[in-house]
Structures are given as structure tokens and as C-alpha cells.
Amino acid sequence: MTYVFRSTQTEPAARGREFGQQHAEKILASVENYHALFERVASRPFDLCALGANALAQIEAFAQPLYQELLGMAEGAGIKAEYLGAINARTEILAYLGAQLRGECSTVVRLEPFSGKPVAVQTWDWYAEFADQWLVWEIPHADGSLTTTVTEFGILGKAGVNTRGLGVHFNILHHERDGRDIGVPVHVLSRWMLDTRSDINQALQLLGSAAVSASSSLTLIAAVDNSSAAVSVELHPGGPGLVFPDRDGLLVHTNHFLSTPAREGDTEPRAYPDTLVRYDLLVRRLANRQGLTPRHVLAAMNSHLGSIGALCCHPDPGQPRAGQYATLASIVIDVASGTLTALSGGPCGHPQWLAHH
Incomplete structure (x- = not known):
């Protein structure tokens, strides 16, 4: 059964907070699963918070409203914003870590x-x-x-x-x-x-x-x-x-x-x-x-x-x-x-x- 969530907020930070509050447990599980994946496939040492901070800087410069939405989501879920930056950049971090990923889509x-x-x-x-x-x-x-x-x-x-x-x-x-x-x-x-x-x-x-x-x-x-x-x-x-x-x-x-x-x-x-x-x-x-x-x-x-x-x-x-x-x-x-x-x-x-x- 596909889960569908419709936001009620249109302002980016408020939309992010609403999503984070509603899905805090699932968001934390995403972070934990990706951290485990990064550790499993990494060919070099890494600092997840530092990589997430780099991603957040890129997001802020490229799409300020989405950066605000992520900050709101982190606040709503009670989680560090750097972790959300990291999972949003999961494709980029996997490449940075030298992971040999299989594409199947x-x-x-x-x-x-x-x-x-x-x-x-x-x-x-x-x-x-x-x-x-x-x-x-x-x-x-x-x-x-x-x-x-x-x-x-x-x-x-x-x-x-x-x-x-x-x-x-x-x-x-x-x-x-x-x-x-x-x-x-x-x-x-x-x-x-x-x-x-x-x-x-x-x-x-x-x-x-x-x-x-x-x-x-x-x-x-x-x-x-x-x-x-x-x-x-x-x-x-x-x-x-x-x-x-x-x-x-x-x-x-x-x-x-x-x-x-x-x-x-x-x-x-x-x-x-x-x-x-x-x-x-x-x-x-x-x-x-x-x-x-x-x-x-x-x-x-x-x-x-x-x-x-x-x-x-x-x-x-x-x-x-x-x-x-x-x-x-x-x-x-x-x-x-x-x-x-x-x-x-x-x-x-x-x-x-x-x-x-």
C-alpha cells in the first residue's frame, strides 16, 4: 500500500516543520540506514556531519526556499540539519566515498x-x-x-x-x-x-x-x-x-x-x-x-x-x-x-x- 502525504503548509520552513513532525521516526530511520550504507561501501574515511554541511551550503546557494524547508524539517523531526543535508546528497556522497553502485532503474x-x-x-x-x-x-x-x-x-x-x-x-x-x-x-x-x-x-x-x-x-x-x-x-x-x-x-x-x-x-x-x-x-x-x-x-x-x-x-x-x-x-x-x-x-x-x- 503506497503512503501518500499532502502538505497543508505552503511557506517552506512551515512545510518542512510539518513534514518533520509528522514523520520524525521515518526520517531518523532514513538517516540511520544511509549512515550504515555509507559505512558499508566507503573506500575512504568520512565525517557525515561535515559532508552534510557541504551539501547544505550547496542547497542554500542553489535553492534558498528548499534550504529553509530542510531546516524546518530538521527542527520538526528533532534532528541535526547536517544529517538531512547528507541524505539529500546521498547520490553525491556515495560517489565521493568511491562506492561501486549498481544502477537498476x-x-x-x-x-x-x-x-x-x-x-x-x-x-x-x-x-x-x-x-x-x-x-x-x-x-x-x-x-x-x-x-x-x-x-x-x-x-x-x-x-x-x-x-x-x-x-x-x-x-x-x-x-x-x-x-x-x-x-x-x-x-x-x-x-x-x-x-x-x-x-x-x-x-x-x-x-x-x-x-x-x-x-x-x-x-x-x-x-x-x-x-x-x-x-x-x-x-x-x-x-x-x-x-x-x-x-x-x-x-x-x-x-x-x-x-x-x-x-x-x-x-x-x-x-x-x-x-x-x-x-x-x-x-x-x-x-x-x-x-x-x-x-x-x-x-x-x-x-x-x-x-x-x-x-x-x-x-x-x-x-x-x-x-x-x-x-x-x-x-x-x-x-x-x-x-x-x-x-x-x-x-x-x-x-x-x-x-x-
Whole structure:
């Protein structure tokens, strides 16, 4: 059962305090789980508070309202703000610590030529010990707009959609230039984009302005009237690269770079080549097909190829949960209506959503 929380406050600090007060126990668990993960994968000594302070400085300089929201959240939860800075920069800190992370998320977007309602679906795969640490957060703004994001307790945002006609899917990437410092956290960047931008041009300008220190692909989807567009923005410390849909409107992204020159420094295919298998499988299942729906995409993602190419990922029940990967959520974004559906777990757990091929 997916947990949904809707904020009642629109002022950033007050919104943060409300969230922190309501979810103090879950936020503390997020911090503890990430601290344990950092210690498990670190290849160098680290001071979590110092890294969190660095992240907070980046957030303050980039998005002052979100910095105030984090301070309010820390106050509400009764926890040091530096710890919240650290978990919001969990991608950047993992890169800084030299962690060899496996990427498992898979994203599919399909644009119809004259339809304002694109299909946008992803699986979100992460460590199985975080399976109970995420939610759908609905965030009203003073101007009447709404941001909806799938995120973790204590983290400001991730994949999501706003009511201004913009949505975003998330895939982690890995580049040899990652981790040299702590840059603007990609999770904060995604949330700020959804809070403040209303079209792809504005979003691209914002993403291009951010000095990031860890790589991710943010796939943007826009729909206004009868027009739609999409682009994957491959962020890395050398600057963003752009990947557009093919001539039939299909855009697939897993966990390797598709743009140049960043792909020359991509470390993922060497370490975890299953990203190439998953990409190929989705393209073969979905290319040249008309009338695709989210159900068709989820059915294509209902693939269990073990450790090689699993699109619907499950931990081995015979092994300790910590350190294993699982599909934590399957996310369907409806950009035209400004809403999303987050299904707990992988596609196989929701047979009612799987279309017959």
C-alpha cells in the first residue's frame, strides 16, 4: 500500500516543520540506514556531519526556499540539519566515498505525434532495506500549483510531476569524473525544477546551470494542449548531454550514458553490463508499436532474468536483505493531468496493471 502525504503548509520552513513532525521516526530511520550504507561501501574515511554541511551550503546557494524547508524539517523531526543535508546528497556522497553502485532503474517514455498525453513509466530500483522508506509527497504552492514526487523520508524529491505540464523520471548514472566534491544534489535539483519550472526550455536552462558532482539522467516530459515533448538530460560533472526520442517517439533509458562525450567516461557498462541488456530488451519489446499504454510498458518491464537484465528486481530471500537490490516502486506519470501513480514493488506484483500482449 503506497503512503501518500499532502502538505497543508505552503511557506517552506512551515512545510518542512510539518513534514518533520509528522514523520520524525521515518526520517531518523532514513538517516540511520544511509549512515550504515555509507559505512558499508566507503573506500575512504568520512565525517557525515561535515559532508552534510557541504551539501547544505550547496542547497542554500542553489535553492534558498528548499534550504529553509530542510531546516524546518530538521527542527520538526528533532534532528541535526547536517544529517538531512547528507541524505539529500546521498547520490553525491556515495560517489565521493568511491562506492561501486549498481544502477537498476529503467525508464520508458512514448510520445504520440498529435496527442498531448504521453506515456511515461519507470521502475525505481534501490537497496531492499529501503523498501519501507519511501512515499508519495503532494506539495501545494501558494500560486495554486502542485508538485507531486515519489521520494524517501527526509529527501526533498525524486521522480515526479507538477500541474504546470512538466514531469521527470530518474536514473542513476556513473562517470569516472564523479565524486571529486559535493555539488548540487540531484534530488534537490529535481524538486526545485518541479516547483519552479513549467516547460522543458525552462527546465533545461535550470539543469544546465547546476554544478553537479554525481551523474544522473533526468528524463523530462512535457504536455500542453495537443503537443508533447521529452528529453533525457544526462547530468555529469562535465555538463549535461541530451537524448531525444527516436523517430517513432520512443525514449528508453537505463543506467548507461547515451550521449557523447560523457559516454566515453561511463563506468557502468564495464562494472554492470546488465544495463545494456535491459535497454535492449525494452527497445525490442516496445519499438514500432502504436497505441502504447502504461499497461503495455509495465508488461514489457515484467521481466525476471536473474542477475542479468532483470527489469523487475527481487532480492534473494536466502541472503541478508542489506546490500541487495529490489524494485521499490513502479511509477506511472500522467503529465497532462499533473498526477502520478506509484505502485509498491515491481510490475509483477500488480497483475491488474499488466496488459495482454
